[in-house]
């Protein structure tokens with residue numbers, strides 16, 4: 001069992017969970033993720049490692065409350081234990097001395113890019129972090145990211161902080177920098193990363209994204225996380241999650257992420273009480 005040490009909503013709908021998982025904390029590297037279950041009979045969901053401390057054995061996860069399992073996770077009080085935290089899974093992000101790098105992030109990607117930006121900085125890169133949100137009140141970890149970046153730029157849809165708009169302004173922002181950019185790393189929702197890929201493709205700047213297809217086992221066995229990258233089939237859990245953004249078949253990925261949409265919506269429309277009733281009826285018919 002894995003004890004929840006802290007659980008809090010950091011901005012509307014975005015939650016931070018600190019969990020005692022010493023084996024994961026010992027081995028974790030930037031860009032890796034865990035697969036966890038919020039309760040005994042719950043489903044397995046992947047979440048990126050946003051931070052960890054090998055000494056205390058604690059890991060930090062930042063997640064958007066978007067559906068049934070993340071809703072359940074968000075409601076867990078500190079002190080409770082969860083049954084499963086498997087990891088660290090996936091390959092670590094390639095951290096090299098690139099020169100000037102841009103770390104682009106939005107939504108839960110603001111949390112998951114943090115260890116990547118930190119490692120890039122420690123490796124001697126000049127790190128420019130670009131954060132994107134609908135409005136300024138949705139930014140979090142600004143100070144943490146500033147501490148590992150040479151420069152932080154913000155974009156808000158409503159113009160309440162930084163540039164007004166969204167990632168479509170990226171070419172203009174990159175053009176305004178006083179230096180050429182050697183590599184871009186983007187973390188966030190699939191649509192955000194696809195837009196980043198579209199915007200950086202013409203410049204030819206190598207852009208790495210951390211893909212988030214549906215995953216089940218996270219060990220290359222089930223095939224659910226299949227993605228097409230450069231016309232080759234890859235399993236994001238074992239070959240990724242990082243891939244060259246300009247090689248990803250984004251339409252296929254967006255389509256495959258919607259596979260279980262009807263099933264995902266049902267538990268949200270049904271109260272937990274009704275859900276249990278249906279489950280017990282199903283069991284009595286077995």
Ligand SMILES: Cc1cc2nc3c(=O)[nH]c(=O)nc-3n(C[C@H](O)[C@H](O)[C@H](O)COP(=O)(O)OP(=O)(O)OC[C@H]3O[C@@H](n4cnc5c(N)ncnc54)[C@H](O)[C@@H]3O)c2cc1C
Nearest residue numbers: 045046047048063064067068069070108212214215257264
């Ligand atoms: C490698 C990886 C790292 C991720 N890191 C984070 C993170 O740090 N923070 C965060 O908020 N989210 C992260 N996600 C996405 C997160 O796993 C989904 O939001 C979560 O599974 C939704 O579950 P749910 O039951 O609450 O929502 P549901 O209502 O079941 O699903 C909402 C949407 O989430 C996606 N989803 C559902 N089940 C899965 C699954 N088993 N695997 C992947 N996607 C799924 C689907 O596209 C679905 O439409 C990551 C996904 C991957 C693959």
Ligand code: FES
Nearest residue numbers: 216218220223237
């Ligand atoms: S999650 Fe099953 S193969 Fe990747």
